[in-house]
Amino acid sequence: MSVYDKLQALNITLPPVAVPAAVYVSFVQTGNLVFLSGHIAKQDGKVWTGQLGKTMQTADGALAARAVAVDLLGTLQAAVGDLNRVKRIVKVMSLVNSSPDYTEHHLVTNGCSELIGQVFGDKGTHARSAFGVAQLPLGACVEIELIAELA
Numbered sequence: 001m002s003v004y005d006k007l008q009a010l011n012i013t014l015p016p017v018a019v020p021a022a023v024y025v026s027f028v029q030t031g032n033l034v035f036l037s038g039h040i041a042k043q044d045g046k047v048w049t050g051q052l053g054k055t056m057q058t059a060d061g062a063l064a065a066r067a068v069a070v071d072l073l074g075t076l077q078a079a080v081g082d083l084n085r086v087k088r089i090v091k092v093m094s095l096v097n098s099s100p101d102y103t104e105h106h107l108v109t110n111g112c113s114e115l116i117g118q119v120f121g122d123k124g125t126h127a128r129s130a131f132g133v134a135q136l137p138l139g140a141c142v143e144i145e146l147i148a149e150l151a
Helices: 003-009 058-080 105-124
Strands: 027-030 033-040 086-097 127-133 142-150
Touching: 003 105, 027 058, 033 058, 033 086, 058 086, 058 105, 058 142, 086 105, 105 127, 105 142
Parallel strands: 086 127
Antiparallel strands: 027 033, 033 142, 086 142
């Protein structure tokens, strides 16, 4: 089953690449690696704001991380032209806007990792970091970046 068949089965339509909000580019390719800039969570086209452990629960954060994964896949498609060219998702780095006592960043980030696994299968198994931060741009609850290897 192709990546696009899996996306269709999951009822996912990939969004267009968002215009960067500052001085950076959405992706950079060097050799067979594609680095995607951090994408912040959005809900209904607007920044998904909140702070885990204060105004949001872990399950909501995981949904936000899943939404970020969909946006990342849209950018990855724009970067490589065809998601079936992806040999491997190498690394995911997740920043979770959280209160000082919140400790479930890894469970929030699972929302992204699980979707990537559903779409890419074994090629989606990746290294990962999940950090808690005091704040993110525009008050977003989650920001995630991704590195992929191309065949």
